[in-house]
Amino acid sequence: MGEIDSEEPPVSEAGEEEQGAPDYIGAFLALSRRAKIRVLIPVSFVLWHVAVVLLWGAGERVREVVRPVVGFYAGGLKLAGTWGMFSSPSRMHVTFVYGVKEDGQRIMISPDPESTLYQSLVDMRERKMRTRLDDEGQRNAWGNRYLDSFCQRPDGSWFQRVELESAEHDEQRRWGTRKVVLSRPCFFAHKKAQEAKQKEQSP
Amino acid sequence: MRLSPRVRRELNEIIGFFCERTDGSPIALLRILYGALAVWTSLFLLPNYERYYTESGRLPWDKVKHFPEHIYSILQFAPQSSAFVYAVVWTAIIASFCLLLGVMSRLAAFVLFAIQVALQHRNPFILNSGDHLYLIIAFLLSLTPSDRKWSLRSYFAHRRGKGESSPIFAWSTRLIGLQICYVYLYAFAAKINSKPWINGTAMYDVFASPSLARWPAELDYPVLLALITWGTLVFELFFPLFVWQKEYRRYAIPAGILFHLGIEVTMVLPMFSALMMISYASFLDDEEARAILSFPRRFIDRLRGKTSPSPAEVEAHVSPSD
Numbered sequence: 001m002g003e004i005d006s007e008e009p010p011v012s013e014a015g016e017e018e019q020g021a022p023d024y025i026g027a028f029l030a031l032s033r034r035a036k037i038r039v040l041i042p043v044s045f046v047l048w049h050v051a052v053v054l055l056w057g058a059g060e061r062v063r064e065v066v067r068p069v070v071g072f073y074a075g076g077l078k079l080a081g082t083w084g085m086f087s088s089p090s091r092m093h094v095t096f097v098y099g100v101k102e103d104g105q106r107i108m109i110s111p112d113p114e115s116t117l118y119q120s121l122v123d124m125r126e127r128k129m130r131t132r133l134d135d136e137g138q139r140n141a142w143g144n145r146y147l148d149s150f151c152q153r154p155d156g157s158w159f160q161r162v163e164l165e166s167a168e169h170d171e172q173r174r175w176g177t178r179k180v181v182l183s184r185p186c187f188f189a190h191k192k193a194q195e196a197k198q199k200e201q202s203p
Numbered sequence: 204m205r206l207s208p209r210v211r212r213e214l215n216e217i218i219g220f221f222c223e224r225t226d227g228s229p230i231a232l233l234r235i236l237y238g239a240l241a242v243w244t245s246l247f248l249l250p251n252y253e254r255y256y257t258e259s260g261r262l263p264w265d266k267v268k269h270f271p272e273h274i275y276s277i278l279q280f281a282p283q284s285s286a287f288v289y290a291v292v293w294t295a296i297i298a299s300f301c302l303l304l305g306v307m308s309r310l311a312a313f314v315l316f317a318i319q320v321a322l323q324h325r326n327p328f329i330l331n332s333g334d335h336l337y338l339i340i341a342f343l344l345s346l347t348p349s350d351r352k353w354s355l356r357s358y359f360a361h362r363r364g365k366g367e368s369s370p371i372f373a374w375s376t377r378l379i380g381l382q383i384c385y386v387y388l389y390a391f392a393a394k395i396n397s398k399p400w401i402n403g404t405a406m407y408d409v410f411a412s413p414s415l416a417r418w419p420a421e422l423d424y425p426v427l428l429a430l431i432t433w434g435t436l437v438f439e440l441f442f443p444l445f446v447w448q449k450e451y452r453r454y455a456i457p458a459g460i461l462f463h464l465g466i467e468v469t470m471v472l473p474m475f476s477a478l479m480m481i482s483y484a485s486f487l488d489d490e491e492a493r494a495i496l497s498f499p500r501r502f503i504d505r506l507r508g509k510t511s512p513s514p515a516e517v518e519a520h521v522s523p524s525d
Contacts, residue, residue: 024218025211045346046221046374053382057389076275077320079342081335083386084393085475086409087400094413122250124473125329129261131414132328142266142328149254149261 049079056080093134095166095181097150099159109150109162133164133182143182151186152193161185221377224370227351228492231305233379233484234349235496237340238303240477241315244337245295248322252292255326257285262326276324277317291318302344305354312345333475336386340379340482347375353496379485384443386479391439400436403429410469417471438462446486456483 028039055066056074067075074080097110110126112119132138133146147162164182206214254260256278264282273279281287295318301311319338323330350356351368360368399405406428413419422428442459445451460483463476470476484492 021212021215022219023211024215024222025206042374046378049378050381053385057385072275076272077342078323078335078338081332081339083332083389085332085390086405086415087390087393087397094419122247124471125251125255127414127471128331129328138328142262145263145266146261149259 048073053080057082093131093166093168095130095133095164096178097130097147098163098165099150099153100161100163102160106163107159130164134166139164139182144184147182147184148186148189148192151184151189158190159186221372221374223373223377225373225376226489227348227368227371228353228489228496229373229484229487230344230347230349230371230376231352231354232487232492232496233376233481234302234305234308234344235353236481236484237344237478238299240337240474240481241299241341242296242303244474245292245299248292248295252288253285255329256288256322258283259285262328264325267325267327270324270327272324276321278321278325291321294318305350305356308350308354308356309345309348312341312349316341316345331472331475332386333472333478336382336478336482337474339382340478343375343379343382347371376485379482380447383479383482383485384446387439387443391436394436394439400432403432406432406435415470415472417469435462446483449488449491452486452491456486459483 028036031039052070052074055062055070057080070080096108098106099109100106110130111123115123129146133143143164147164150162151159153159162184163180165178166181167178255262258264264278267273268279268282278288278291295315298311298314298318302308302315316338319334319341323334323338348371351371357368394400394405397405399408403425407422410416410428411419411421438458442455446455446459460480463480466472467476484495487495
């Protein structure tokens with residue numbers, strides 16, 4: 001990281017205040033010009049980082065104002081964020097992915113009711129992604145392609161279609177009726193896989 | 204420009220907070236714990252990379268490339284290539300081991316940071332706050348020589364006869380500590396205006412939420428739920444205030460560990476709790492960090508019936524090869 005380094009002491013404790021506490025400002029002023037620059041680089045970084053973190057967390061309106069200047073650091077490199085975990089009302093939706101076979105039989109694919117402990121650890125992030133699809137905008141944006149990825153079964157066979165099912169907690173704190181919010185025929189995914197296979201085999 | 208004595212004294216105190224000298228033990232402890240978490244996280248990318256980050260997975264590139272932030276992801280250079288993603292995942296695994304063992308730890312931390320930026324922009328729909336914090340800490344770790352102690356680097360330096368390394372300044376460790384305090388205070392401020400958190404019912408929804416709870420359950424114990432709800436608020440407000448003072452830290456950190464163990468057991472938030480607990484190492488002073496780092500050796504010595512050195516003796520005889 002070049003000069004931004006906590007390895008080298010940025011100031012000596014040459015200057016001592018009357019009470020015996022280190023006088024960093026006095027020590028800094030006594031430094032040579034080059035040494036001052038070496039100190040100012042990490043100091044500037046600390047000030048910049050703290051300022052960006054505070055500004056980015058100060059609300060949507062402030063964020064929009066400062067975005068042109070700090071957006072690359074806070075949003076692009078993701079070095080600042082907001083941390084309102086659990087503060088908004090919890091999502092009281094639950095979503096499932098079902099595969100429908102040729103004979104009409106429905107099989108729950110996600111969450112997999114028969115997953116082992118290892119598999120459930122591997123699948124830990126699946127729930128987050130599924131839950132995002134409660135939102136209609138997200139479903140319209142990438143729901144179909146998401147469901148496509150479930151079309152092929154581990155044994156190589158294909159479902160006829162895949163469905164996303166949602167259930168909502170009602171105001172009486174009961175699970176409402178489950179409903180299919182998105183259904184996707186597996187024809188497209190199957191065709192795409194065949195094309196990819198042909199492409200792979202052709203010289 | 205002349206500063207009044209009072210302003211000068213206060214400025215000196217702030218600078219002193221960042222410029223406190225340390226032998227590098229707290230950041231070494233943080234590096235080891237973070238490195239272990241990074242190894243775990245990176246290894247779990249292997250069974251997952253195809254479904255979350257490639258064209259044949261859940262989210263094709265054309266669904267994310269319109270996000271302006273995609274330019275920060277190195278995966279943009281070969282978005283259709285699974286082999287490239289696979290190589291990135293193996294790079295993350297190697298960097299994680301380097302960080303854990305203390306080999307080129309700054310470079311390793313920076314590589315982990317860059318890979319996390321890439322992966323998080325490639326699939327932003329599987330993330331939680333823990334992932335974000337994981338990335339930030341990787342970056343802050345890359346700014347500090349965290350392998351001065353308890354590392355392969357220090358081991359080989361010692362064997363080559365290089366003497367004790369000079370103390371380092373704690374500014375990047377302080378930034379990590381401040382980041383953790385900011386997370387708690389932000390979470391407190393976000394909750395305090397929310398009605399369910401004030402009337403003590405918020406945890407009912409949290410425990411019942413199928414998207415958060417590990418075993419969603421509708422708990423009908425209003426007093427217990429209120430205690431947990433308000434206890435969370437009290438903890439999030441007071442932890443950042445007390446953890447900096449040594450006499451209170453011995454209570455604040457165990458309280459924080461219990462708090463996060465509770466979240467880890469009951470909630471599905473990959474990485475978040477583990478990362479928060481690991482980050483507590485940034486609050487420790489040299490003596491406390493050394494006592495923790497030397498604990499396994501003292502424990503083994505005790506099992507073998509050897510007389511184990513006290514933390515004070517350990518402090519007096521810490522060598523770079525630790």
